[in-house]
Amino acid sequence: MNHLLPDYLINKLVAEALAEDLNNTPDWTANLISKDSTAKAIIKTNQDMVICGIQFVETALHQTTPDHKISWLINEGDSIKAGSQLCTIEGNARGLLTAERTALNFLQTLSATATITREYVTAIANLDTQIMDTRKTIPGLRYAQKYAVRVGGGHNQRIGLFDGVLIKENHIIAHGGIDAVLEHAFKITPAHIPIQIEVENFTELKQAVARGARLILLDNMSTAEISECVSYCKDKDVILEVSGNVNLANVKDYALCGVNRISIGSLTKNIQAIDLSMRFI
Structure with missing residues (x-):
């Protein structure tokens, strides 16, 4: 889309959110998994939505798992039905788990605003x-x-x-x-x-x-x-x-x-x- 946020702002917001989660310590729960373990994951929506926040997800993953791979099945601003898969992610298992909540927090919050806005726009x-x-x-x-x-x-x-x-x-x-x-x-x-x-x-x-x-x-x-x-x-x-x-x-x-x-x-x-x-x- 033609109105993306600047990278420096997204990097700042995501870094602050991760710092809030980690508090300068390791992710003790993720440490239960071998440091060399890799995993594949999907993000799925359980309700109808307008997707917003793809950049935030990618930034959260980059900051915890620089070598991750992500493939989106939708685009920013798309209207999506409940039960749809949004993307697949591959990378270090510890890094994916550390990024999970931060990535989803941004995605679920921004998508909520985009979704209700779209409803009002459609209504008029x-x-x-x-x-x-x-x-x-x-x-x-x-x-x-x-x-x-x-x-x-x-x-x-x-x-x-x-x-x-x-x-x-x-x-x-x-x-x-x-x-x-x-x-x-x-x-x-x-x-x-x-x-x-x-x-x-x-x-x-x-x-x-x-x-x-x-x-x-x-x-x-x-x-x-x-x-x-x-x-x-x-x-x-x-x-x-x-x-x-x-x-x-x-x-x-x-x-x-x-x-x-x-x-x-x-x-x-x-x-x-x-x-x-x-x-x-």
Whole structure:
């Protein structure tokens, strides 16, 4: 795919995960096996999934078993049925076992995000609305999870606090209101940094638009309120994004209102790891 993570980041994340497992000691359980023993293994999925994290598996194996061989039967981003075999692996038995949990942890977590993202994208297929992620990510895995969102067909919101402004309720209260906070934001924020403001009703939307906001988050509004906002902004240069209480049952209703984007924190924070297993054969 055309949006892979850089190797240095994957190497770092995998090295940290292995270090967490080993704590600068041998793998005492793997040491029960002869150091020269070789093995062949398969990774299998026990549920339907979108595969994401192939690079992480390969890196974990490389860091513990440099001479391993792995053959993938699928590609990153493929939709896979329960019971399918993902790959075969050959190499030093100790190394494969040491890498197993780290490799599967990344694969099951990132595939979970890619899988649920694909479900949301499919639910609004053929509508001109993007599914977006948020900053509600697992600490340390933000770049990886946002990559998984892209693999699932979604889009990334700002990566962090460094590449975008999102003015929320507390910022508005602390600064004395929408007019004041927007005026200050436009004054101090570099031109290349996007400025988004969250509003909670139609009155706040009109106020934000009047003060020059062009990227507006509609927070926890009903579909009737959202439709009113969309109608008001129809001929204006404004991007509208919906957030709050979005799920698979109602996401299409929100998209049909005509908003540009829908951001969903559960893509990365409420995931259930995919049921995977690695077995020697």
